[in-house]
Amino acid sequence: MRIGELAARSGVSVRALRYYEEQGLLEANRSDSGQRHYPESAVDRVQLIQMLYAAGLSSRTIAELLPCVEAKVSTPESRARLFAERDRIDAQIAGLTRTRNRLDAVIASSGSPDSGCTWIADRDAAAHVSHFATPGSRRPGRALS
Amino acid sequence: MRIGELAARSGVSVRALRYYEEQGLLEANRSDSGQRHYPESAVDRVQLIQMLYAAGLSSRTIAELLPCVEAKVSTPESRARLFAERDRIDAQIAGLTRTRNRLDAVIASSGSPDSGCTWIADRDAAAHVSHFATPGSRRPGRALS
DNA sequence: CTTGCCTCTGACGTCAACGTCAGGTTTTAG
DNA sequence: CTAAAACCTGACGTTGACGTCAGAGGCAAG
Missing domain, CATH: 1.10.287 (Helix Hairpins)
Structure with missing residues (x-):
């Protein structure tokens, strides 16, 4: 799906999604013309990001936590985090x-x-x-x- | 007590206390020379203010709630609030x-x-x-x- | 082809709760 | 009495998560 639909489905603004990408929280596949395309799973991910923001975490902190949430990296440091x-x-x-x-x-x-x-x-x-x-x-x- | 001691005792900065006064959250008796003087109860009040800030309330909202906390005004609106x-x-x-x-x-x-x-x-x-x-x-x- | 909507990349604006600095007065310690 | 420390009033700076606007390109329908 494209960015507008993701925004509507996850309940955040288009601007916010671009900001998340800028902060390294959300990645997108780009079409030839440069448009962002997201898989279904992005909806869930965006909502998780929102939860963490609501819990008072900064984007930098979220960026440090998300890899070990999705990719299960699980270094000792990330677990401590x-x-x-x-x-x-x-x-x-x-x-x-x-x-x-x-x-x-x-x-x-x-x-x-x-x-x-x-x-x-x-x-x-x-x-x-x-x-x-x-x-x-x-x-x-x-x-x- | 003066503003420095209140700051130390309540754990906030002097600047923050002046800001609270500016926002109508905290009042002070002024000496002849214009210095602020607070009663003991101010410590507790400042800590309450901090709690409400930490709960995500804005200073405007706190200003609306505090009167009915201290003075027990208890209008139907304030109770609803x-x-x-x-x-x-x-x-x-x-x-x-x-x-x-x-x-x-x-x-x-x-x-x-x-x-x-x-x-x-x-x-x-x-x-x-x-x-x-x-x-x-x-x-x-x-x-x- | 063109109309209308969506998207792109900058880039500046915003808002709240203070931090910080400047320049001057007041209180306290020695 | 004098120097240091604390206090005063402006007033501008900071930070994060976006909002908003400008100018340009992309995409399906009629």
Whole structure:
């Protein structure tokens, strides 16, 4: 398929796909006239790239991880890299969970005026109290909100 | 305390604190000479701000949420806002969990060459399989990695 | 053949959360 | 009292993941 269809099917922009190629995350077969052609598997790959971006990885990091995802290179360094990134994501989840619990507490305390503070919802507020909010990983970042 | 101490205690830069004030997230009492002075509670507040930034909220969104966190304003709109952001964070956690599981799968498949694919670690790979990877919330973002 | 849509390669624009520098005032240490 | 350290207000620089525009070529249909 050509780049427009891949964009539509994977839910990203054409520009983004060209950017991914520029960053070495995505390769394309070129026709004689220079147009990019992708196999079906590219859809999945693009979605994986999106997942990793959403997890806060940079394109450079993704570029380092993807070869050992697809081609199963599995050098000791790449495996260490995988573990490190997985742990980073774990820490990120822990931090988000803490934030979520804090928001829940806020919701409960500023709760509907007629009710007190006794809530049903300590649902999972006690679970996940691990680590910290990954205090080294600054990330600017937009957010549609 | 003055801005330098607050910076040291909350783990952010002086510049960041002035930026927060500029964005209406943090207020300071000014001395006669114009220097900022903060109460102890500012440390906690700054850390909360950091948590929300880390959760992907923009300063504008944080500015809208913080009043009802501190002053317990609790208008219906602010409560709706709180719920919405909490749900966003939930979705983000779900997405990250999916990403984490995918990385785990990769780790398992490209596992140490001498062992097969039978792992001890389906640890929590089956838990948390909710929602999707919040396909609307694009966020660029650095990451030290 | 030509009309309309898709694609190509640059190249500059954007946005958020700060970093950093300049030039001046204030507070603190000796 | 004086020098160092901390603080002030602008104001411009940075970074990453794209958006957007310009100008030129490719491709199937009528």
